[in-house]
Amino acid sequence: MRFCGLRAVIRKEVLQIVRDRRTLGFLLGLPALLLVMFGFALNFDVKHIPLAVCDEDRTAASRDLVGNFTRTEYFDVVARPSDPREIDLLMGEEKVRAAVIIPRDFSRNLLAGREAPIQVIVDGANSMSASTAAGYIGTIVQNYSVRATTRRLSEKGVRGFRMPLEAPTRVWYNPELRSANFLVPGLMAFILMVIVVVSTAFSVVREKERGTIEQIGVSPLRPFELIAGKTIPYVLLSLVSSHLVLLLGKVLFGVSIRGNYFLLLLTMTLFLIGGLGQGLFISTITWTQQVAFQLAILSTFLPTFILSGFIFPVRNMPHVIQAITTIIPARFFLSALRGIVLKGAGFHAIWKDLLYLAGFGVLTLGVSTLRMKTSVSEGGGGGRKRRRGSR
């Protein structure tokens, strides 16, 4: 009896999804399509920063220093103004993002053994690329100093003098710092969250707006069956679409899963259930599709993008905001996903994230079931008809 009702709800939902081709296409294909588009297009690499070099000294020493900037891939010397005042215009028009000015007395200072200052200007409007650029310029200049000192020593007959400190920096999990490695999990969390919540936010409220909820109210269905029946088809559909995303990540971007596949499957399922729970919850507290849509978008689109740690590290946020991020399931999903996919982390490293995801799912689905009870009984009335299809 009970499973019979559940099966009927599932069949009805599946029919409804299959009938609306565009919606089905979006649910299955949109995450993969967006991943391909973004995976190729987006990266954070701070390389090839357009640089202006103003060499007022024009000596062998200053040209040598400039050479250190042209040789690295971090900077492209795109302008060589003869007057420092031209930098103002270059910067304002965003032709360059950084500038180096070597003053006239540069080589004289160097020969005299004095500290030789050079001016560095960075466009601080984008603070992230500005601080990276400043860091690279600092490193290039310091290395130049050490190398030039070494050369002087060897001219004096002191040979075999080497850099007194070597600090080879190793980057774990993503040695080439490829953005794809970091984008694939992030985009997966972001896209799935939005699609899943948006697609289920409509499920119950549509029945309310069309009046079909009353028919469900008089049917022998229990709220739990209704909720489960509405969730299961979407969970399966989203799991298929998640696998598509993983597959594309591997084939196109070479992001392979280092950790355990079944752990990943568990993580994805827990996350999807949480997302669906949020969508259903929105659906049960609203009365028109318009409001449901707005709540779904407002609670997922920008919050998942900005609060999940996808781009902005959670640890940088004020404590109040950090506390608020705990209601963003994508935050824990992303942390677990990066752990499993990139770091090969096991259960012991990510169990807290999984616990949060499970808790979120239980909470939202539980509250939705309770809300469902009241809205169905509020519905009331109506004859003992079969439920209608989509149109």
Next chain:
Amino acid sequence: MSRVSHIIRKEFIQLRRDPKLIPILFIAPLLQLLLLGFAANLDVKDIPTVVCDQDGTAASRDFVSRFLNSGYFALAGTAGAPGEIDLFMEKGEASVAIVVPRGFANVIAAGKPATVGIIVDGSESQSATIGVSTVSMIVSQYAQGLVSGILDRLWVLGVRPVRVKPEVRVWYNPELRSRNFMVPGVLGLVLMVMTMMLTSMAIVREKEMGTMEQLVVTPIRPFELLAGKLLPFLIIGIVDVALIMSLIHFLFRVPMRGSVLLLFGLSLVFMLTTLGLGLFISTVSSNQQQAMLTAVFFMMPMMMFSGFAFPIENMPKIIQAVTYLVPLRYYFVIIRGIYLKGVGLHELWGQGLAMLAFGIAILTLSVLRFRKKVS
């Protein structure tokens, strides 16, 4: 014209009837800006660092303290053996590890090259990039200090060290607060989401509820109907812009170097594009769920390709060409230009014109689509 005003009145009555809609229209944007403005922070400070000091001497402690006292790195824990670093990284408790090997102090004292190990967690690319550049800067500063020390001992040779000192000045945002860059950006994002969301439902709801037929048999022309649907949202949008801008000014204290009036005017042009895009989505969708998914389908690329978080100049050339179709791209140049650089219409007219062209094109397209559908 009076027919347009009737539609406008109808829309406002409809908005008033749904009591949940009012808070969504005015409080949600403020709430979003508040949360996201504080969260969108890429300042590099206190990167959690695990230290594995196997040498345990004054020299090794001095080296480690260079990192911890720089303000960029904060001690997240100490590891007795390099093997313990793994778990710190896997759990995400540390993003950088510094390993000072045994014998560090002796090697340094002997004037021989010493080696230390630096490990950076690359799974968060952009903080890793900043981490790597900061680490290398601190290491080379330390190295330069060592070179000077060695030369002091070799003073008989009369070699003076080469010391070039970069004096860094930061323009437009001297304290490098990422907030000054991000918060105006969030204004653009919130405005796009709000306006597209509102109009993408406008027509399709009438269709789904069956009231479209009633509107079609009235003497209203398609153009008038769309204008009547658009104007109320334009008014709501302008109120939202004013609310958000005062929040940015009073709470986030982002300096406003340009003209507020110009920003208002260009925001109006920007909203024309997003409202138009929403209307277009509404005319090509047959039910509200479709309209919503289509809106998401448009909003995601617009956000990603706008230059909000991902620099456009890093994108492949083809995608860079595509970004010219994203109105948000122009709006970001405008917002950041006016807020941070204080530029005026003289520099921004091109961006404004591009948005205007996009707005007119998409609105014309919507009217055409709508007319075809009605007949």
